[in-house]
Amino acid sequence: MARFSAGKAPFIRIADEKNQGTQVIMRDFIIGLLPIILFAWYKNGIKVYLEGNVSFLEMLYPLVFILLGGLISFLMEGLFFMITDPKLRELKPLMNKISTSFALIPGLLLAMVLPLYTPIWVLIFGAFMGTIVGKMLFGGFGHNIFNPALLGYIAVGFTLIGVINANGGVMNQSEVLIDAYAGATPLSLLANIKTINYDQLVTPYGTLWNFFIGTIPGALAETGALAIIIAYVWLSYRKVLKWFTPLIYVGTVFIVSWVLGAVVGDGGVWFPLYSILSGGLMFGAVLMATEPVSSPKNPLGKVFMALLLGVLTVLFRYVGNYPEGVGTSLILLNIFAMPLDRFSATIRAEGYNKKSSIIKITLFLLFVLAIAAYAIIKANGMYTAGGII
């Protein structure tokens, strides 16, 4: 007679396999960030160096800045563990804890969405707001309500944006030399001139191709649409994120802003393309809207959230006071992720063909449409299609 181990069915777990499990997912996520980080370095460092506008050491700065973000949040989280839990004051248990808590990621993401020349102390403040306030105080990995990086970004964006601008913020050394930009990112330009016109919005930055590649002014890594799409393909292939969330988010923004453009007076397909390629939309859709902890768990909930994100982004971006919509709508929906998850989980469990489910889905879609309609009507009063005048 031999005594065997206890255990619970199912005995076969994917997590036990090599190259599977949460830690592998997080590793894949960081691999997914690589093309975006490399592009950010190219755009803000290498390219500028090749144009002869910065020294060799300055060329390295964008890369160092992003890695520093990761390092800062890593150290903060380690420090937090050491202070709050006496059991974690030795190196081995501490490293185990940090490796299952994925401390690098919030800081990395935060540094990627901050403008170049952001003072380091601002980065530290943002990392503190994200990692300590946004993540650890809520109970650590898996318990945060807000996306930590996003919370840090919002905290910096609403309090210290003046500091960043005073330091030469959004543009890199080469971009500063181009007069046409007049010191503005595409979205702040739009917010200033309130005109939907290709010659005024796109031409100063070249063509839409530049928007696609990402060689336009903006935060460190948010402009590289192409790099972000490469990351999206990789992350979807590795099943780190649900492939349809970014697609629906970006698609909704595309359609609503196309209609918005048409209502204002310019129905060209350039405007929806401009909409999805400028600002942090691509970055937010692929790396922030898919953040698992702070978004709904079930697939229907993810669809619902992506739709809401789409219309809210258009609303905040074109009607709100700031030339920004992605961050605000994401942080707003972080709050509603839980109720949204419960709402959609019930519909899914009931079955889509049930009368109650059809009513709920219809009401939800009407709500989404109402926000879109409100954004379009408001925008119609604020913008003109400049070319005609």
Place this chain on the structure above:
Amino acid sequence: MIVQKAKGIHIDGRKSMSKELPLQDYLNPQFVYIHLLRQTESLKRVVEVGEYVRIGQVVALREGWGPLPIHASVSGTVTAVKKVWHSSGKMVDAIEIKNDFLGAMDDSITPEKDPSSLTKEQLVEKMKQAGLSGLGGAGFPTFVKYQSKLPINTVIINAVECEPYITSDYMMIDRYPEKLLKGLHYMMASVGATRGVVAYKAYNSHITDVLTPFLPLYPGIEIYLSKDIYPAGWEKYLIQQITKKTYNSLPSEAGAIVNNAQTAMVFADMVEHNVPLIARGITITGEGIKQPRNFLVPIGTPVKDLIEQCGGYIDGLDSTKTNYIAGGPMTGRAILIDDLIVNDTLGSVIIRPIPDPKLSVECMGCGKCADACPVFLTPTEIWHASERGDIEAVKRLKASKCMGCGLCSHVCPSHIDITDFVDKAKALIRKGA
């Protein structure tokens, strides 16, 4: 994603290891132990210690809503009534019979003169007299299904074996293809069904080869090839695929009955030779077994004997780091002492070393469990609702739809026993109601 069609996941079958050797008869263990438990019903013992019993003699009775006689599986003397391990993970009373190796048969076991003349009622009565219950794992008394008031036009034989490792149905069909079709034929006759379907996985082309020569003899019987996904052998899934209809609580609402392949074979024996349920096929397999294989054994056989026949455990097996699984690897139970006895629902025993544990990680809410759920539940929500003790929310989230397939735990990247949490939520509903 949005379109709600039945779905599943492909899981590596690990079946080839137990298919290497042919089905082996192991019909004369020294002792057999007839558990005094079927499903959750305790049985009433009708033999005394010291009494001589023959094969097929009634030794216990299942009473209540599904009354069945339970038969001796070997001939010999009743030597004791004692507690032995049962596949439910508990120790239960059992009748110990010491085999005298004479194979003395009860008088009731005689060839039926004209099986084709039996009426529906007589066939269902035979089903009952055979002590026949579902051999697939649920152990539901078979005749109850056949007393349905609703018209039944399809009888489905479930030989899908969607769980990994298990091959006993496959091996039994390989040896007794005609018996399977006969059993199905009589089952169809028991309810006047016109359509009979044998369902198994498409990659088992060997089954098609052995069944095809006999198919013309049994009109109305067809083959359904299922996809290689888990849980393709789930009753509701099979009925949806085959009849294109669905139901709420009972398959008869869709005009269908589903039975396990071995159940049909036992029924064929009963109809033609009056042999009741006394033996079944069982797979002994897993990475911890020297030579995995399948056996045809009397009910009540100690699994230990079978493991011995397989050459024992692999050398150097650390049993404290190994699971001894009664049943399939997705829904089975870990047995702590290797002293299990074969009962009616035990189709496999799997000895499986536990993979090295990784660092445990919190649920990050990736939603893979909700994605995988074949009945479209959101396990994380059910889990949180039941932790809050919110019975209303658990009900709204339809936790009762869960059939316990285990896929949510299977796919969880953080190795969380989420199936278990959903089970607890289901228990909460039962308690609350």
